[in-house]
Amino acid sequence: MVRSTTPFDLVFRAQRLIGPHGETSGSVGIRDGRIAAVEPLDAELQATRIVELADDEVLLPGLVDTHVHVNDPGRTEWEGFETATRAAAAGGVTTIVDMPLNSLPPTVDTDALEVKRKTARDKAHVDIGFWGGAIPGKLDELRGLHEAGVFGFKCFLLHSGVDEFPPLDSTQLDTALRELAGFDAMMIVHAEDSDAIDEAPTPHGEDYGDFLASRPKGAENVAIAQVIELARRIGARVHILHLASSDALPLIASARAEGVRVTVETCPHYLSFTAEEIPDGATQFKCCPPIREAANRELLWKALADGTIDCIVSDHSPCTPELKRFDTGDFGVAWGGVSSLQLGLSAIWTQARQRGYDLSDVVNWMARKPAELAGMRSKGSIAVGNDADLCVFAPDDAFVVDVAKLQHRNPVSAYHGRPLAGVVRETWLRGTQIAGDGADTSQLHGKLLTRGEV
Template sequence: MSKRSSITPTGSAKVDVGSEVVAVRSDKVVLDGTIGPAEIVISNGKIVDVLPKRSWVRPSGEKVLDVGNLVVMPGIIDPHVHICEPGYPACEGFKSVTKAAAAGGITTIVDMPLYSCPPTTTLAGLDSKLQSAKGKCHIDVAFWGGIIPGNQAELLPMLKAGVPGFQCFLMATGVEDFSHVCLQDLHMAMNELQDTDCVLLFHAEQEPNHWMPVLDDTVEYSTFLDSCPDSMEVEATLTIAELCLQYKVPCHIIHLSSAQALPIIKDARKKGAPITVETTHHYLSLSSECIPPGATYYKCCPPIRGKSNQEKLWAALQDGEIDMVVSAHTPCSAEMKDLNNGDFLKAEAGIASLQFGLPLFWTSAKPRGFSLHDLVQLMCKNPAVLSRLEDRKGSLGPGMDADLVIWNPDKEFEVNKDLIHHKQKLTPYLGFQLCGEVFATLVRGRLAYLNGKFASKPQGDLLVTQRKMPMRVPSPYY
């Protein structure tokens, strides 16, 4: 295990974790088009100015954080995080997940709708989420709604209450209260949501066209991988692209695993479809060839595929065909992962990675020629746009929330259980040597995390904004 950064924050007054600061100074501030010395001036949680180095004059007694040559950039936004509260106290809750996020330089997450009781598929379900989260969040949290059969009447009320969009599944979820949708459900929902500032998120897998018997040892990863062929993602992506072109409602494909689906997305965009796509840290950092027998903590859906597929995902990122990189954080216990038997078909799907997203990406991206500006685009700006938060988050400039991550992109460390702040510490990344250590995380100008310590009082906001719905005459389905 490496020692933490020895850099001490300096200023004219003592700066402790939990403090509000009036300015952050660094020789490496990542702004649009430049990286260099700057002072970020903060007031009431907002950036009010960005000054060149020659202007660094401050009255005595002000709390200024001077971090030398550490990188300062917009806080990471992760729009794909599963929080199992309310309803599942043994799983990941708001307190643990937001602490882990703060330690990873993440300043905003967006909670997925299905792994809670009740799920966020009704206005009452959203209110239940908000009540559960109140007073527990170390960073800012927004919320996706969900589309299931029969909840069409709940969509506009949830949208008005502040969700930026809705997630749905095209195949069985395994969650009793979150059924997958059929084409008729999607036509009804998209007709209802036309002309709204809304995005639909799709888990892009469909049941295979023919039944595939399991003939091999279920302890072998290859058995599970064979049960989830690329064609499941390809067929789902074709369905999504056609709907997106028909209704012109923005559609977003979550956790893309198969590079075979990328030409469909590219073609749909050329035809005018407002379609975006994300991939995850595990698809970029892990490959099927390296998964040992019984290591069910590698299981996720869609699955981790082969090395050649992974390289195609990296190429698509470099070419701008994939819009963002997220965690799809889904923590599971050893029992949920069936570790005693190591059965890949019985184990729950999901990988915990939220805290380590920044170094996971940077460790693999830097040798491939990605820049800090690329990182900001893929993990800050584009996720802010998806989450309908681009007017206040995702970049550094006057009027934006003072959400910052301060980190050392050259510092190496080893992932071990003592570092992990997720409630469930089972992850395939244990023992990984990563590059890029987070030193501090500021949320609206307040230090939520500083050099291994957290603010004693969670002060994250719940990001729900009342919105006016467009006036239009309701039209019947078809």
Template structure:
């Protein structure tokens, strides 16, 4: 292959290729991976050559569960801050959720407004999920034609009134449409049932909050979605699984061959309820972070292949809505800000449990890309793929401090946590966009739209 003067050659002793970790030189050209040479090429000092030494070169992280909240709630987050945080954390592609923007992405007009709002602001590539709510079935085909990657629905109150929860009948109308197009339905799987009620006196108690969202809410909802998946043939995705007790029915559904996929999140794998102090709403999310024994079940689900991907579910709000001073878990907004620290937090716990870097790449790069319909261009270091890469040191520890944080508000349960794995560089389609703590160039992210 002839060399272009614009070629970039990245050599590392540890390149994470689909077949495993090995010395290699990766050539970038015109935004794509143009060549991969095992080992160090003879022309190692050619123009554009960089020796990364022992730093790991792996695919950029693909995070298909991010709440950017723009347009309409940019005081919560926004495309500029979210994608800068993503780049700093090794994320090169994210998919934005249909809420909590205003308007929510449940109509073709709202989808158009969201793309207009995001244009020119994104430091990473960005895709979009639409929403399924009661009465918007007539919007789905147009949104699909406009490039939406799939749709999300809630089986419980979403937290905002303009994204109402869907019933089983609503989903029976929507799922055949998605099935015809091969697109997934993502479901917040909780069905309200019996629970221990919070009292005002228990507002600061994490255990009281946990008891108010028991795991059987998830289990009942997942059982319903498995039935609807079987009934409609629609690819069905369970978002942010926190209940390990649902794994046996998930295993049975997968063994049956149903098109069911499952995600979990770093906070369910990193934190456990027993260690969460009272009066700290930065840990509040729905479904909640559960006990250590439950967490071990989630890790086993990852090992067994029952949980397909790990995503951040970055869901920030303003500090005021978190009620930090009051420590009120009853009324605080539920959502965890974590986009920048997903890779490091997962690796911190995964490496201690015997997971390999190849496992990490499968769970956070290649399988998320495939799930979002982007598996032919993102999520792997392979010839012809987008040159989306992260260079990092998985053995180096760092402590999360406010000045490091690039998402809009430095309110996160990862504050002061010591994490394993420092991102040194992030490359987006062959351009270095983040290096040694600084963003480079300008916002050059593109939209990932299905044709």
């Protein structure tokens, strides 16, 4: 038995704990907001406060979501840092990285980054990092943003949906990747080919099949091939965002085997829903690239298992109910994006357990790997020296999603009415409870993160 004579601020005792090497039992000692000890369950760790998890609860590391559209400032009516970070905390997410577009101004230079930081500073219930943007006319700003601490850079290869964040053409993408390779920064890419989509049928009306045909797999496949070839030639680091097309998986696996520096994410909605089940006019399911067929979904799950897909992040892209055009149900004009920041863990656990995966797999995909992707060395796992970011999860509990009870600003979600397995009971950020019974949500505990300091 391990006996500690130096008291900790807080100790968790858990019959089930997901550590770096899988599930175990254990005691976790926390001092000054960091994990200072991970010992056997019977270790006599002294602390000011001891939290004993119930028999049906599992201690997880706080999730890291590297793909969140907060839309603040400028489109705060779509979401905002206050509501987004409350939703994150309620869903067991302790760290988010905010996308550079849909806010006004977009985060494409250091002045805009400072505006974003100033906006977020007094609204952070969880830790927040920032991506920079790579757009035409602003490529000379990339180094300055990198030095200011963004975690990498996002670009589009087709219209982003907002005019102030235009796409890069092939020449501009080449230029940007060469610039980023000079200081080993990562480019994260919305990989759909504009020409392929221009040649596809124009989306209109309530039929989801028509919308699906307007964003074919080929648009993803061609764009991903282009990004991989440039990364191979230049030696740049690239990351494929929100992969929906299973057809691209062999290309990605082959490139990685050849040493191309490419990583890949997918999202809960691509792993939960199928095109066949989306009703006519149900624009809450619209996102780009789109939710595809059931067989495609199963191939994405297999790619997670074999490591071709690295991680799962939300691509939380909310808007006001009016922009979803529920009045007409027209997929052609509705805003594309699925709101899921609070629901990702339960959504993925619901699907993962049905396929024989365990909580260690889910933690790997939703905490450890996203943290590694962003270079956050002190996040994503229950390990000595890491931030004491923790989630108390009840995997055998269940609930039915009610949008009126979510922390998101707007009551819109594709998950409304859907039964999900697993309930987040408590969330802790650096040893302070930020969600669940007993949490003091009137106080702000989140920090603004800078690359290299996490």
